Amino acid sequence: MNVVAPFEGIGASVRRKEDFRFLQGRGAYTDDFNRQGQLHAWIVRSPHAHARIRGVDTAAAAKMPGVVAVFTGADMAKDALGGLPCGWQIHNKDGSPMAEPPHPVMAAEKVRHVGDPVAVAIAATREQARDAAEAVIVDYEVLPAAATMEAALKPGAPVIHDGVANNLCYDWHIGDKAVLDQAFAGAAKVVSLDLVNNRLIPNAMEPRAALGEFDRTTGEYTLHTTSQNPHVIRLLMGANVLHIPESKLRVVAPDVGGGFGSKIYHYAEEAIVTWSAGKLARPVKWTADRTESFMSDAHGRDHVSKAELALDANGKILGLRVHTYANMGAYLSTFAPCVPTYLYATLLAGTYTTPVIYCEVKAVFTNTVPVDAYRGAGRPEATFLLERLMDVAAKETGIDRIELRRRNFIQPDQFPYQTPVALQYDSGNYQATLDQALAAADWAGFEARRAEAARQGKLRGIGCSTYLEACGIAPSAVVGSLGARAGLYEVGTIRVHPTGSVTVLTGAHSHGQGHETTFAQLVADKLGVPVSQVDIVHGDTAKVPFGMGTYGSRSLAVGGSAMMKAMDKIIAKGKRIAAHLMEASVDDIEFDRGTFRVAGTDKTKALVDISVAAYVPHNYPIDELEPGLEETAFYDPKNFTYPGGCHIAEVEIDPDTGKVSMVNFTAVDDVGRVINPMIVEGQVQGGIAQGIGQALLETCIYDADGQLLSGSMMDYTMPRADDLPPVGVATHTTLCTHNPLGVKGCGEVGAIGSPPAVINAVVDALRDYGVRTLDMPATPAKIWQIINGGRRQAAE
Amino acid sequence: MYDFAYHKPATVADAVKLLADPDAKAISGGHTLLPALKHRLNKPSALVDLSGIAELKGIRKVGNAIVIGALTRHVEVATSAEVKAAIPALAYMADHIGDVQVRNRGTMGGSVSNNDPAADYPAAVLGLGATIHTSSRKIAADDFFLGMFTTALEPSEILTAIEFPIPEKAGYAKMKNPASRYVMAGVFVAKTAGGVRVAVNGAGPCVFRQADMEAALAANWSVDAVAGVKQAADDLNSDIHGSAEYRAHLVTVMAKRAVAAAG
Known part of the structure; x- marks a missing residue:
């Protein structure tokens, strides 16, 4: 009998297998790979936000020590390469497609943001490449820049892309405007709120890197890159940019040190090193330094919105109207257009029964780094808007903010619940997560803590958000109809080896999430193979079937489901082999965690007996069944999954300095079935750290000329350990109804639910100062200004 | 960083000679200079590493003053029994500079010579009315800090120690x-x-x-x-x-x- 002890299956907090190498510094990241004859690339980047390139003089640079080549945008243009493609097409209100201007790998005619690549110097060492890059003389005609959406939309604004009128990428909407207007006409109360969702710079711990190789004997290219989705990069770069057949292009994303969305996209440097490696027939490596990361990794968020909520006399929501401007930056990054539309406006019902919603989104080009999905992607923007609006509505209707939420919650018996903005929620229990969080945070005891803080001269506040999000974006046919230029399924292969150990090939990619453990637990649970004998292979297009990668908290819900399907096939085939070996009917074979049994008897075969028979088919139903025990399944979800829950933040403000301290944070999340509670807790805590970062600390600032003022850790405030409070994480499970695991996803809930909870708490702390709202981040200087202004108000 | 020559003199006199080159720079803990070099914001002909000069080290009580050698690291000031007893505010300041890594490498002489407006030590030097000892003279704190990243130090002059009078x-x-x-x-x-x-x-x-x-x-x-x-x-x-x-x-x-x- 095959016993799994200690229990390592679903629900066990198995220690992370991958940490043995990570904690010993033995991970293998892209920059750790070095090849014989390898050259180093340094990118020449634009110092200007907007300029015409009159000429690029590479003569001096090319003669410098160690330099092998200096390539410019014009050199790439000569090879008739494609530009960096966009993977999602949005249509305007009038049905016409969005403006989709070219995105050259290296700019040849114009630069459009500080950091835009212009040339690449390739030399024997990184320092020599950098020396040469400094010697490249670019003759710029500096043009006026539009560094903000406001500047880009003004009449007479600089034209960033020829043929893109008013710098407008698209003007999109969702919902029924006429019905909404009727709802507003009949409202007892309309609450209006202007919001800014601050621009963020992702800052994964590992900067981006890329190593391109070309094998002259086979004509094969290999790219090692810091990617969350190597197959997507292979497809986009091979088909759209470099025109290399996918069979001649291998993309490897080895250990990757954090992504948070910023490593989804196909970046210029990947194409530059791969193309250069081909031209020079030598490996070419590029590794970003932190300064380059700030000006070349896709940024996140950056919305300006106006929201209006119509309520009846009892506080029941009648309708929601939203107008949003979304910054795209200078070019369309890979998935940028879908973030402020289908990942944002479709979430505006939240956890509430709002009967009608209309949302209009204008996407704007600016002379800034491209903006794309960042942990949460659209859903944090929707959640921040909605959960701030609920608090303001509570204040202005005089209804308690918890009570107002309860009155509008979708009830547990209303699932499946169809929202007015396209989504159909399958399951949830928002009352339960709220109640559990209120108890865990001792909401009822808050006023006593506030009074105690007041005695110490501190302003204490509490705030909550009862959020909902959508993960595992799918099904492919639906997203295709909405403009996606890709499928959104996932693939899993289960390879049972002759001696019974298992290798799993997955198209999902782990860059910190702990997949090697969580996925192994699925196999342990279903096939009864110990976690130590299950190895997860990911991140290599030469090893794994075509998969879509990791983002949108999809790995378990979509990738895990593919593995479950593949294991079902393994079990089905195993039963036929077992039936043969035990001379029973296949219908009489039962399977449970590694053991095949003839029902009602003590006749059993272990999985290893079956795998041996499958690979050494001496006694085998060879006429009916092929040898081997390896199955692949593709899983295309029927629907999104809908995690939700309640986050409660408690803050204390020092009124003398304006500094906000997080004193407590409570999260009760419904992420569906929990496979590894320890990993879920870590994921939620990490997301909350980023959410608190957005709410209190982080913001990307450009000056009017498009220079990046927050261009380093000296000025961009990343959260540090002492900025974060004790975080209580708990789960309350309702199962996803449409995937085999019942899982919903946990990677983004922290970053989605927490920012409005924190800001609601800050506004609550400032309740004596007449503060209606404030924009993130709540920095000390901003809070001091409010307090100072509030005091002046009181004095007048 | 750009290439530079590297010198590690054993005496203050030798260091002063090496710093006669106007493009040479002195380095001690390197917590300001190294990042600047890595960012290629600075292109010295040579770095004169002061860390081998024994006479720049150590904390001692002299009369009613604490004299701290220029190479003394922040962690040493923070944990010095003599400093804690005589000027606890100085030990407290040292214990709250940057983070552990900075305190383990950064030196008092480096911080004060650099005179970053956002550095900690200049406030203690000026606030206590300390006296700056250099390779050639003594300078009162009131005459030392001239402006942003600017001090009374001559290009080849080395800060050797700081004498802090013990306050009430x-x-x-x-x-x-x-x-x-x-x-x-x-x-x-x-x-x-x-x-x-x-x-x-x-x-x-x-x-x-x-x-x-x-x-x-x-x-x-x-x-x-x-x-x-x-x-x-x-x-x-x-x-x-x-x-x-x-x-x-x-x-x-x-x-x-x-x-x-x-x-």
């Missing part, structure tokens, strides 16, 4: 820049034999003395005495982290806290 009482408080954790506004207060001294760092382009607060504290050493003294915002720094007005406000807040800390 002293205190330090600062508000950190949320991103860099450098000083956004800090105040060092001291009641010394020579009178009350108040030095402000972080808020302006260079550490400076706050005469109104000194007068208020001389008349009445108490938190309330400085609470009513407003710092003018006119010449203070203003950036994405806070306006000059905010920093001016913080100067008063930090002065109150510094006095409270001094007791």
Whole structure:
């Protein structure tokens, strides 16, 4: 009998297998790979936000020590390469497609943001490449820049892309405007709120890197890159940019040190090193330094919105109207257009029964780094808007903010619940997560803590958000109809080896999430193979079937489901082999965690007996069944999954300095079935750290000329350990109804639910100062200004 | 970084000779210079590493003063029994510079010679009325800090030690820049034999003395005495982290806290 002890299956907090190498510094990241004859690339980047390139003089640079080549945008243009493609097409209100201007790998005619690549110097060492890059003389005609959406939309604004009128990428909407207007006409109360969702710079711990190789004997290219989705990069770069057949292009994303969305996209440097490696027939490596990361990794968020909520006399929501401007930056990054539309406006019902919603989104080009999905992607923007609006509505209707939420919650018996903005929620229990969080945070005891803080001269506040999000974006046919230029399924292969150990090939990619453990637990649970004998292979297009990668908290819900399907096939085939070996009917074979049994008897075969028979088919139903025990399944979800829950933040403000301290944070999340509670807790805590970062600390600032003022850790405030409070994480499970695991996803809930909870708490702390709202981040200087202004108000 | 020659002299005299090259730079802990070199913001012909010069090390009590060698690391000041006993505010300051890594490598001489407006030590040097010992002379603190990243040191002159008179009482408080954790506004207060001294760092382009607060504290050493003294915002720094007005406000807040800390 095959016993799994200690229990390592679903629900066990198995220690992370991958940490043995990570904690010993033995991970293998892209920059750790070095090849014989390898050259180093340094990118020449634009110092200007907007300029015409009159000429690029590479003569001096090319003669410098160690330099092998200096390539410019014009050199790439000569090879008739494609530009960096966009993977999602949005249509305007009038049905016409969005403006989709070219995105050259290296700019040849114009630069459009500080950091835009212009040339690449390739030399024997990184320092020599950098020396040469400094010697490249670019003759710029500096043009006026539009560094903000406001500047880009003004009449007479600089034209960033020829043929893109008013710098407008698209003007999109969702919902029924006429019905909404009727709802507003009949409202007892309309609450209006202007919001800014601050621009963020992702800052994964590992900067981006890329190593391109070309094998002259086979004509094969290999790219090692810091990617969350190597197959997507292979497809986009091979088909759209470099025109290399996918069979001649291998993309490897080895250990990757954090992504948070910023490593989804196909970046210029990947194409530059791969193309250069081909031209020079030598490996070419590029590794970003932190300064380059700030000006070349896709940024996140950056919305300006106006929201209006119509309520009846009892506080029941009648309708929601939203107008949003979304910054795209200078070019369309890979998935940028879908973030402020289908990942944002479709979430505006939240956890509430709002009967009608209309949302209009204008996407704007600016002379800034491209903006794309960042942990949460659209859903944090929707959640921040909605959960701030609920608090303001509570204040202005005089209804308690918890009570107002309860009155509008979708009830547990209303699932499946169809929202007015396209989504159909399958399951949830928002009352339960709220109640559990209120108890865990001792909401009822808050006023006593506030009074105690007041005695110490501190302003204490509490705030909550009862959020909902959508993960595992799918099904492919639906997203295709909405403009996606890709499928959104996932693939899993289960390879049972002759001696019974298992290798799993997955198209999902782990860059910190702990997949090697969580996925192994699925196999342990279903096939009864110990976690130590299950190895997860990911991140290599030469090893794994075509998969879509990791983002949108999809790995378990979509990738895990593919593995479950593949294991079902393994079990089905195993039963036929077992039936043969035990001379029973296949219908009489039962399977449970590694053991095949003839029902009602003590006749059993272990999985290893079956795998041996499958690979050494001496006694085998060879006429009916092929040898081997390896199955692949593709899983295309029927629907999104809908995690939700309640986050409660408690803050204390020092009124003398304006500094906000997080004193407590409570999260009760419904992420569906929990496979590894320890990993879920870590994921939620990490997301909350980023959410608190957005709410209190982080913001990307450009000056009017498009220079990046927050261009380093000296000025961009990343959260540090002492900025974060004790975080209580708990789960309350309702199962996803449409995937085999019942899982919903946990990677983004922290970053989605927490920012409005924190800001609601800050506004609550400032309740004596007449503060209606404030924009993130709540920095000390901003809070001091409010307090100072509030005091002046009181004095007048 | 760009290429440079590297020298590691054993004596101050040899170091001074090497620094006769106007493009050479002295380095001790390297916590400011190394990042600048990595960013290629600085292109010295040579680095003169002072870390091998024994005479620049050590903390000793001389009469009614604590003399701290230029190469003394922040962690050594923070944990020195002599400093803690004589000038606890200085040990406290050292213990709150940057983070553990910075405190383990950064040196007092490096910090004071660099005179970053957002550094900590200049406030203690000016606030305590310390005397700067160099390879060729002694300079009073009041004459040493000339402006942003500018001191009275000649190009080839090396700060060798700082002599801190032991005050009757002293205190330090600062508000950190949320991103860099450098000083956004800090105040060092001291009641010394020579009178009350108040030095402000972080808020302006260079550490400076706050005469109104000194007068208020001389008349009445108490938190309330400085609470009513407003710092003018006119010449203070203003950036994405806070306006000059905010920093001016913080100067008063930090002065109150510094006095409270001094007791």
